[in-house]
Structure formats: C-alpha cells, structure tokens
Amino acid sequence: MTTISTNLQAVRARIAAAAQLAGRAVEDILLLAVSKTFPPERIREAAQAGQFAFGENYLQESQGKIAALADLGLEWHFIGPLQSNKTRPVAEHFAWVHGVERLKIAERLAEARGAERPPLQVCIQVNVSGEASKSGVSPGETAALAQAVAALPNLQLRGLMAIPEPTDDMPLARQRFALLRELRDALNRSGMALDTLSMGMSHDLEAAILEGATIVRVGTAIFGERT
Numbered sequence: 001m002t003t004i005s006t007n008l009q010a011v012r013a014r015i016a017a018a019a020q021l022a023g024r025a026v027e028d029i030l031l032l033a034v035s036k037t038f039p040p041e042r043i044r045e046a047a048q049a050g051q052f053a054f055g056e057n058y059l060q061e062s063q064g065k066i067a068a069l070a071d072l073g074l075e076w077h078f079i080g081p082l083q084s085n086k087t088r089p090v091a092e093h094f095a096w097v098h099g100v101e102r103l104k105i106a107e108r109l110a111e112a113r114g115a116e117r118p119p120l121q122v123c124i125q126v127n128v129s130g131e132a133s134k135s136g137v138s139p140g141e142t143a144a145l146a147q148a149v150a151a152l153p154n155l156q157l158r159g160l161m162a163i164p165e166p167t168d169d170m171p172l173a174r175q176r177f178a179l180l181r182e183l184r185d186a187l188n189r190s191g192m193a194l195d196t197l198s199m200g201m202s203h204d205l206e207a208a209i210l211e212g213a214t215i216v217r218v219g220t221a222i223f224g225e226r227t
C-alpha cells in the first residue's frame with residue numbers, strides 16, 4: 001500500500017470518529033484533498049485510493065494538473081485567494097470556488113461561467129478570527145454579500161467557508177467554527193437554503209466536524225508536508 005492510500009485511510013478514520021462523536025452521518029462530510037504543490041502523479045495515487053474531490057490554491061499550477069488528470073473525471077475545487085483577472089479560467093476549470101469575499105469577483109465568475117454549464121458552486125469566505133486574519137468578509141458583512149451572490153445567475157451559493165488562525169486551543173477552535181455555523185443558520189432562517197460549511201484542515205478537522213463542517217479541506221495529512 002502507498003503512503004498516500006495509508007494516509008487517506010487514516011484521515012477517513014479521523015473523520016468517521018469525529019462524526020460519530022458528533023452524532024452525525026459520515027456521508028454528510030466531504031473530504032476535499034488539498035493537492036497544492038504536489039504533482040499529478042500523487043493526485044493520481046490518491047484517486048486510485050478512492051479520492052474524488054481535490055482542492056487547488058494556485059491557478060497556474062492547477063491548470064496543468066487538471067489537464068494531465070482529465071481522464072479521471074475528478075472534481076476540482078478552487079480554494080485559494082482569487083484575483084479578478086483570474087476569474088475566467090477558474091470559472092472554466094473548476095466545479096467549486098470556496099473563497100468568494102467580494103461581489104465583484106462573484107459577478108465576474110457568473111459571467112465567465114455562462115448558462116450552458118452546470119452552475120459554479122460557491123462559498124463565501126468569512127473571517128471568524130477577527131483581527132488575526134485578513135481574508136474573508138466580517139461576520140457582520142456576510143448576510144449582505146450572501147444575498148447579492150445568491151441573486152447572480154450561473155452560480156449556486158452553497159454556504160460559508162473559513163480558515164481560522166491555527167490554534168491548539170480546542171475550545172477556541174470550536175468557538176470559531178461555531179460562529180460560522182451560526183451565521184449559516186441565521187441565513188437559512190432568513191430564507192436561504194445553504195447546506196455547506198467548508199471548514200477544518202489537517203490540524204483541526206475534528207473541531208470543525210463537531211461544529212457541523214460538511215467539507216473538510218485536508219492537505220498535509222494526506223500528501224505530507226509541503227516544501
């Protein structure tokens with residue numbers, strides 16, 4: 001067995017244990033394998049071990065990999081920071097975009113996606129760690145951006161995403177993930193139907209699952225340390 005398939009088994013076991021602790025169905029949690037910096041051969045190995053959804057951060061790097069692996073029919077998620085001059089290729093090559101934090105970007109994605117394809121699945125990135133993080137809208141700005149994005153054609157707003165500052169403080173980690181869940185639940189009470197919480201990475205996926213994560217984005221624990 002390869003290291004990657006062993007690692008994948010270990011990550012799946014962590015997800016299953018956390019789901020059980022949370023009283024949740026494991027099928028409700030998607031494992032997104034974050035393959036940034038790793039070559040197509042490693043991704044192919046993960047795919048052979050049953051992994052279907054992959055996350056990439058850098059457009060330039062990901063385009064070659066997506067082309068090289070086209071035969072596998074994998075699902076690609078763009079999870080990195082997105083500049084407005086990159087929206088067209090991202091809308092063309094990816095099924096999901098996790099980090100929408102400006103309406104302008106969402107509008108450009110909607111236009112580039114076009115109506116011929118299935119809608120691009122998007123999440124709004126929220127800054128749940130306050131001053132410590134620069135990415136994402138503030139919790140107070142989330143509802144307005146969500147309403148505006150939900151009204152755009154060719155996109156389907158699925159939910160919220162966060163990258164909290166790393167911490168070993170489990171209660172603090174849970175508090176930040178809980179904030180994202182509460183924001184999503186408040187949006188749903190106001191009439192939206194958001195099913196996705198994209199939160200939790202290699203070091204904190206348990207805390208995220210306990211607070212309702214439906215997508216965990218895991219890189220290091222599957223592919224090893226990035227250089």
Ligand SMILES: *Cc1c(COP(=O)(O)O)cnc(C)c1O
Nearest residue numbers: 034079201202217218219220221
């Ligand atoms: C790199 C990255 C991950 C994966 O982080 P690991 O700690 O390696 O699991 C998850 N989400 C985002 C947005 C990332 O940039």
